[in-house]
Amino acid sequence: MASTLHSFASAADLAGSLADKVADSLSAAIAARGTASIAVSGGSTPKVFFQALSTRDIAWDKVTITLVDERFVPADNARSNHLLVDANLLQNKARAARFLPLYQDAASAEEAARIATEKTKAISSPFDIVILGMGGDGHTASFFPGGSNLAKALDASTPRGIITMEAEGAGEPRLTFTFSSLEDAALLVLHIEGEGKKDVLAKAEGSGDEAEMPIRAILRRATSPVEIYWAP
Numbered sequence: 419m420a421s422t423l424h425s426f427a428s429a430a431d432l433a434g435s436l437a438d439k440v441a442d443s444l445s446a447a448i449a450a451r452g453t454a455s456i457a458v459s460g461g462s463t464p465k466v467f468f469q470a471l472s473t474r475d476i477a478w479d480k481v482t483i484t485l486v487d488e489r490f491v492p493a494d495n496a497r498s499n500h501l502l503v504d505a506n507l508l509q510n511k512a513r514a515a516r517f518l519p520l521y522q523d524a525a526s527a528e529e530a531a532r533i534a535t536e537k538t539k540a541i542s543s544p545f546d547i548v549i550l551g552m553g554g555d556g557h558t559a560s561f562f563p564g565g566s567n568l569a570k571a572l573d574a575s576t577p578r579g580i581i582t583m584e585a586e587g588a589g590e591p592r593l594t595f596t597f598s599s600l601e602d603a604a605l606l607v608l609h610i611e612g613e614g615k616k617d618v619l620a621k622a623e624g625s626g627d628e629a630e631m632p633i634r635a636i637l638r639r640a641t642s643p644v645e646i647y648w649a650p
């Protein structure tokens with residue numbers, strides 16, 4: 419599917435513009451269905467965007483927020499994406515939103531993925547909004563090169579839901595929504611920042627296997643147009 423690059427002079431400009439776009443999309447979904455859903459990524463990039471979005475005056479009590487992926491750690495662990503969202507997005511007006519975590523206090527990541535899949539089925543699909551990030555290795559979500567479940571994660575026929583992923587660059591075992599869960603969001607955003615990530619994107623947009631740079635699956639096969647938000 420096509421992608422559109424939206425470039426900004428600064429991270430602050432990008433955050434404000436993306437927060438406005440997301441708030442408008444959430445409000446449109448609420449007007450149409452009475453509810454709205456958004457799946458966000460963790461990492462270091464989204465923090466300023468989360469803070470901007472948290473201030474937007476929309477019907478947050480009608481919004482369900484979840485994560486694109488999560489490290490298999492509890493929410494009090496510094497590596498937790500839940501902790502990042504709690505500290506930066508579930509603040510201000512967005513405090514009224516419902517948050518569905520992926521991490522579950524289970525005996526294994528596999529059991530946590532099974533439970534999280536069941537619990538997130540309550541979110542209507544497709545997502546209204548998905549915000550993806552991208553690592554320097556071309557991963558997105560927890561679709562890591564060499565990942566234990568990469569083929570299953572990227573297979574369009576894999577049912578929607580959450581699966582585990584282990585990979586050299588991933589740290590802890592990961593819980594991640596599948597490609598099939600993310601690729602048809604009404605608003606599909608790839609949020610990256612820095613010259614280095616722009617170079618990684620250019621390489622990903624070139625030829626090569628999806629397994630080498632899994633972001634290629636989104637860029638090449640997503641049903642929805644990919645809105646790429648970039649700032650230096």
Ligand SMILES: O=C(O)[C@H](O)[C@@H](O)[C@H](O)[C@H](O)COP(=O)(O)O
Pocket residue numbers: 459460461462463464486487488489499550551552553554557558559560
């Ligand atoms: O759990 C995570 O880390 C994210 O979901 C992951 O997919 C992230 O988006 C990329 O790794 C980019 O991370 P940075 O924003 O830190 O570069």
